[in-house]
Amino acid sequence: MTQIDLNADMGEGFGPWRMGDDAALLDIVTSANIACGFHAGDWDTMAATMRAAVANGVGIGAHPGFPDLQGFGRRAMKMPHDSVARLVQYQLGAAQAMARAAGGTVRHLKLHGALSNMAQADGELARHAYAAALEVQPDIVLMVLAATPMEEAARALGVPYAAEIFADRGYAEDGTLILRGQPGAMITDPEEAAARISQMIREGAIITAKGARIETRIDTVCLHGDEPSAVTAARTLRQRLENDGLTIARL
Numbered sequence: 001m002t003q004i005d006l007n008a009d010m011g012e013g014f015g016p017w018r019m020g021d022d023a024a025l026l027d028i029v030t031s032a033n034i035a036c037g038f039h040a041g042d043w044d045t046m047a048a049t050m051r052a053a054v055a056n057g058v059g060i061g062a063h064p065g066f067p068d069l070q071g072f073g074r075r076a077m078k079m080p081h082d083s084v085a086r087l088v089q090y091q092l093g094a095a096q097a098m099a100r101a102a103g104g105t106v107r108h109l110k111l112h113g114a115l116s117n118m119a120q121a122d123g124e125l126a127r128h129a130y131a132a133a134l135e136v137q138p139d140i141v142l143m144v145l146a147a148t149p150m151e152e153a154a155r156a157l158g159v160p161y162a163a164e165i166f167a168d169r170g171y172a173e174d175g176t177l178i179l180r181g182q183p184g185a186m187i188t189d190p191e192e193a194a195a196r197i198s199q200m201i202r203e204g205a206i207i208t209a210k211g212a213r214i215e216t217r218i219d220t221v222c223l224h225g226d227e228p229s230a231v232t233a234a235r236t237l238r239q240r241l242e243n244d245g246l247t248i249a250r251l
Contacts, residue, residue: 003248012041040065063112175208
């Protein structure tokens with residue numbers, strides 16, 4: 001591998017409340033997953049974040065989640081698959097409109113929080129969400145959690161996708177993310193996170209908490225912008241990967 005994308009979740013403030021340093025991250029990452037107003041964000045935040053992404057040459061992605069501002073979209077919700085499909089379409093449509101007004105376009109889609117956690121375990125849910133997005137934008141790139149039913153769903157649909165690993169999250173033995181709040185879920189040391197990701201990319205494999213290796217395609221690495229160490233971790237990781245000889249480029 002000679003090229004990798006770095007992505008971060010952004011635009012997750014609401015009204016006067018701000019989360020993360022999006023401006024600093026936009027100088028480091030190559031793709032931005034922008035909240036669409038359901039789990040976080042609003043029309044003003046979306047507009048400002050997308051304008052900044054366009055100005056920095058960063059790829060724009062829609063980041064739909066459950067309608068759960070209070071819980072930041074991290075609480076699971078029981079919802080029929082058809083309703084999840086419409087939920088995704090609604091938020092993607094908003095992202096397309098705001099991106100166009102900012103002089104850009106939506107390039108990819110990445111599910112957020114609990115919706116993503118559920119889809120990584122339930123391939124049928126993932127398929128419904130992705131098929132719904134493709135009905136709205138047939139050329140959209142699906143950003144999927146590598147080596148999970150999400151990736152299988154994207155392959156089955158026969159469409160472009162980007163297989164993602166997480167710099168600041170620990171992995172369970174089945175290749176899924178360790179749930180937040182459990183031991184090993186978060187990797188907060190920037191040097192440790194950079195070393196882990198460098199090794200995973202070199203080996204083409206997810207390395208689990210117990211040291212097992214799950215071979216996988218890796219196209220993009222996620223950095224969570226809401227963590228206190230996010231900007232330092234992003235800079236550290238980018239420098240490490242560039243030192244490894246990789247080109248950092250958007251999808």
